[in-house]
Amino acid sequence: VRLKGQGKRCKRSEGLEIRFILIQNRAGKTRLAKWYMQFDDDEKQKLIEEVHAVVTVRDAKHTNFVEFRNFKIIYRRYAGLYFCICVDVNDNNLAYLEAIHNFVVLNEYFHNVCELDLVFNFYKVYTVVDEMFLAGEIRETSQTKVLKQLLMLQSLE
């Protein structure tokens, strides 16, 4: 059975808050790509490259926001990783900037996380994201609650 990768159609669903979440390293390697809008595979690759290009040229004196096509990217850099969230231009920048910071749960979850943890445990990172964001919306904002849930899931076989 040949199944297509998610969505050859590029349908625009209006009003989704988050369009996608990307975690990339400085070299542009994707450590997580979570899409909340349907893009075809080529389009995804293009977006990944474009985001890398606009984000990595910026320094600490720049804002954490970049206009991006008809959207904007809210991003934050932790060591060598860029955490990027693409949202509508009129969304609340600071709320998403701090939503990114909630990813510090990864730190606790992986005991002092490093980039390699995300590579080797890529399938768990999806679980973390689904706890925090769902359907393009912020699902859970309490780090304590997210972590408790993750540890509970970790204990299951």
Place this chain on the structure above:
Amino acid sequence: RTEIAEYRANRSVVPRCAVPCPARPGADTTAIMPAVSKGDGMRGLAVFISDIRNCKSKEAEIKRINKELANIRSKFKGDKALDGYSKKKYVCKLLFIFLLGHDIDFGHMEAVNLLSSNKYTEKQIGYLFISVLVNSNSELIRLINNAIKNDLASRNPTFMCLALHCIANVGSREMGEAFAADIPRILVAGDSMDSVKQSAALCLLRLYKASPDLVPMGEWTARVVHLLNDQHMGVVTAAVSLITCLCKKNPDDFKTCISLAVSRLSRIVSSASTDLQDYTYYFVPAPWLSVKLLRLLQCYPPPEDAAVKGRLVECLETVLNKAQEPPKSKKVQHSNAKNAILFETISLIIHYDSEPNLLVRACNQLGQFLQHRETNLRYLALESMCTLASSEFSHEAVKTHIDTVINALKTERDVSVRQRAADLLYAMCDRSNAKQIVSEMLRYLETADYAIREEIVLKVAILAEKYAVDYSWYVDTILNLIRIAGDYVSEEVWYRVLQIVTNRDDVQGYAAKTVFEALQAPACHENMVKVGGYILGEFGNLIAGDPRSSPPVQFSLLHSKFHLCSVATRALLLSTYIKFINLFPETKATIQGVLRAGSQLRNADVELQQRAVEYLTLSSVASTDVLATVLEEMPPFPERESSILAKLKRKKGPGAASALDDGRRDPSSNDINGGVEPTPSTVSTPSPSADLLGLRAAPPPAAPPASAGAGNLLVDVFDGPAAQPSLGPTPEEAFLRFVCKNNGVLFENQLLQIGVKSEFRQNLGRMYLFYGNKTSVQFQNFSPTVVHPGDLQTHILSGLGHPAPRQLSSPRGSPQTQVDGGAQVQQVLNIECLRDFLTPPLLSLPVTINKFFQPTEMAAQDFFQRWKQLSLPQQEAQKIFKANHPMDAEVTKAKLLGFGSALLDNVDPNPENFVGAGIIQTKALQVGCLLRLEPNAQAQMYRLTLRTSKEPVSRHLCELLAQQF
């Protein structure tokens, strides 16, 4: 391995300060791979990933992957049944390979099998594979849906969440069809766990967005709204997103959410910094929930209930107050969270746009941020102030920050911040500060980033045009634009300056002088040559008196640029040259020489060759008179939407454009670009306050022109000796006919016929008068004079004659004094109704007050309410009169519509009666009018009742209209 060791040395992707974390035991061991936690260690997967990472080349990687794919395929096809663990591991490897960018064409069935495992880790990998790789497939979707159905029914919250997340991630229509009915049930069920409710709310949101028709509304609406009261903040957070989405489509059904949202918000905002425990983020109580609630409220107008509104205003004030308190933490997370709420609060205040006090406070707060050391805050403050600038309550407050904003434009390091500063300067610009802002933007343009130059150019061009008080400043500004950023000055911009110069003769001489000087720069931009060529070709004669810019000097200056220009510019210059031959006969020989040159006559470019040949022949063959006619000065341009504004709108996305052009509409300001709809032009309005472009607030194009009538325009044509017994209807009769129509013959006798065509919109009108000479001899000293009362202002747009000699296009429109026998000449008048006017003229242009009627549709209820409001005796005028014409309902309807009012059906209980409504638009005021006409067929009588807010208007309209039936 080195790479891994390096990573190990540089651990900590996330700053440690964020979460206190114990030192990792054994962190200094030289492990090849990160230790996997117990329970789900897939050693094979880790080895595979490690191998891939160690591949030195793309080829090696592909080789390794192919080897793995072959291995997995054989395992899946093998005779031995795989256990759950192996299946999970191989499916996970396939997923990894897919995520590396390789196609995967098998393994789906194994993934689906994992869904029915009762082990969480196996189920999770199955669902993940489905979510990432499977969109919809007829064969598998049934199996997948079946597994999801089982998990949803399992009462195991972990499995339920996995299933819900899968639906939310895939969101296909098939899944919607299968589960749209179940999810609301799970969401509002009393025994659902909190985490399940959170997931169910967002899952439903996803399905609703993908296929709203599948999601049943109604029965559970009220219970969903009540989730706003849920004890669990996470449930509320998810529910607010769902409700916000639902209420955008069904605002009335979800109205009850307003008061619930306000009280929830109020509880959060007033709680102490640690009250909310897990939901306190760096001493800020529930920042995301607050933001979401504030966004939900932006779906609605301000609450109607006074108590709710009071509570909300209190919340908003509390947020603004808290912004002034000293921070509870120095961490950026604290201030970001706090300010996220603050900015959303300001958005809501701007959305309401009804609380001047809050708007000004918001502006002051943003003003503080303009100088904050955090770039983010400066950026957001500039952005937010842009919308504040468009509120009449805060516009002035925003303007006080002009110096800071200009400084930001000059000194900010981040181009996006400078861009916001430019946006804000554009938004805060008005007549009082236009010169300063335009000059700062011009200065910025010299060093601006290439990416935003064109936009800055457009903005400068628009502001210069919009707020030009003297047009020499406008011309200077545009020429500066071309000088500084010629490459970014689009056609729209330089076309525009030509239009404006052509349409205003008071600036033509200045423009000619200025371009002449600009062209003397050794390297001037080609756009300057275009503008210069055009303007000198039209108005070079205005500076020809000065020997320094004598015709030969002008010509040789232009021609010195000729050879370096593109074909399009050279074509334009050739037209300039032929115009010179008309303007300056002394240049004829030189120019003919140029045209005759082989490089022109035999130019490889067809356009240039054709122009050269035609112009040369024209100049040799045509008489001076013919030349003068053919090469006459261009007539004024008709006014359309400013092409520059249109371009700016196209450039920016729809969202951004609205921020720019939805700017404050100050009715008293003379926005040159005020109207974007097509409007009749006021091209050569002479008064200094006049508009150049659109007419103040332009009317919707659909507004039907009102009917005709007599106002206070006197045309003195009948006083002179030419007056003869008239042939047609008496002037009074003719005049009356125009009350309800706009076009026709106004006057006719043996000598002269005067025809009228007119159109009216809001308080403006344009009238074309056609004077036909019915005799075979020339009229000498023909001089129609328009005399009008002060309440009506007219501008004679073009003089008589078509084609008219050039002096006639002067704004005063001194008309052509000769009309040849049998010829017709035309005169155009622009009319503006300053306030209501009554005086019926002796013999007049058919401009009556009802011409400025704008029809208004309203429901019966509104009509009666307004009718009652206008119940003072002096507001009503009534007339009972005998019918002069057959009483035909259709004719009556047509007349009332022609009169300009809207006809309202189903208002009057008696269907025989007519009820109408409209607004008279004048510059000074608007007069609402209601009318009722009751025919009595038996008695052949009518009763007409007019109610307006102004007594004389009621009476006058009543008089005018009563004569029509």
